[in-house]
Amino acid sequence: MRLVFAGTPEPAIPTLRALAARHEIVAVVTRPDAPLGRKRVLTPSPVARAAADLDLPVLKAARLDERVTEEIAALQPELGVIVAYGGLVREPLLSAPVHGWINLHFSLLPRWRGAAPVQRALIAGDPEVGVSVFQLVPELDAGDVFGMRAVALAPETTAGDALEVLAADGAALTLDVVAGIAEGTARAEAQSGEPTFAPKMGIDDGMLDWSAPLESVFSRFRGVTPEPGAHTTVGGERLKVLSAAPALDAAPLAPGEIAGEKTRILIGTGSRPLAVSRVQPAGKGVMAAADWWRGQRSEGLRAGS
Incomplete structure (x- = not known):
């Protein structure tokens, strides 16, 4: 034809x-x-x-x-x-x-x-x-x-x-x-x-709501990856979340609470934590989430703040 x-x-x-x-x-x-x-x-x-x-x-x-x-x-x-x-x-x-x-x-x-x-x-x-x-x-x-x-x-x-x-x-x-x-x-x-x-996706659709249950947070991460991209704020700065998975093996954390581990960070949701392994801070390149967290003054920092 x-x-x-x-x-x-x-x-x-x-x-x-x-x-x-x-x-x-x-x-x-x-x-x-x-x-x-x-x-x-x-x-x-x-x-x-x-x-x-x-x-x-x-x-x-x-x-x-x-x-x-x-x-x-x-x-x-x-x-x-x-x-x-x-x-x-x-x-x-x-x-x-x-x-x-x-x-x-x-x-x-x-x-x-x-x-x-x-x-x-x-x-x-x-x-x-x-x-x-x-x-x-x-x-x-x-x-x-x-x-x-x-x-x-x-x-x-x-x-x-x-x-x-x-x-x-x-x-x-x-x-x-x-x-x-x-x-x-x-x-x-x-x-x-x-x-x-x-409807068409916008940047705001990628914002992760840590007060929601883990299933909802992870579903949104999946839906906005790679575009428009999942993100949160930490200390008032945008942080892109590039790689994540449910942390079903981890103890619960308060919504937005961050805990560093050797190869990942855990972020609390409304139920179980989300494990984040790769991130991109504003104005910087992609890096391992654990390396980014070790470089922060972590006291009092929370996701979504």
Whole structure:
């Protein structure tokens, strides 16, 4: 089939590569170059780089406006495929391809419609996540579903880990759906169940609440790792929490109380402590949590203060 593909972040790349191996990609639409790092260097999106490696034509656009619609329509695509592009597809672009657009979404729809489904699922303590491929419609993530696959989660799985697995599973599912559409055998069914929503994550979503039970604190850590990143404050300074696990072998501590050990620190929650092994203090590099703690004037210091 003649396809137009729209996507931006790393998890969209496996689907782009899978489709490019089987179909004709007439355009890859992605977000414009963005300033990254301390020096704010303009950097192409991961999908833009992957498209260049595959020698595919790239169209960079912050919005799918009239100009973009005209350019895509002129290419006469049979189907549009979107994976985490970061913008809305509206009419008349929605109807420009012969078969419209399909969307690979990293959730078990209708649960977690929106921008951050994997992160929100982990924060909520969902035992499984998944992928859905559905027909794109004007309403947010509400179209009929062609296919869905569920993935059980290990207790320590972070959002970053889950997205790697889902990106691969989603690529295979999307490839199957596109083949079905090409052959005329694909059938989509209406979503069933009460929708929940997954709004975009912000920095404040990464703040750990030490008064909450350990299960809740660790679920939030998993859901915001690596982005937007888990953090707390100690002595008024932000401290990023990069590696952590439940300390079920440790005695309880008061919420926010910190105890240093040889290879980790323990931070009290509303139930059992959380063991933290790697941190990044404000303005400094990544370091072992135990080394950071030994460098503090620890008397009276607590997490969340």
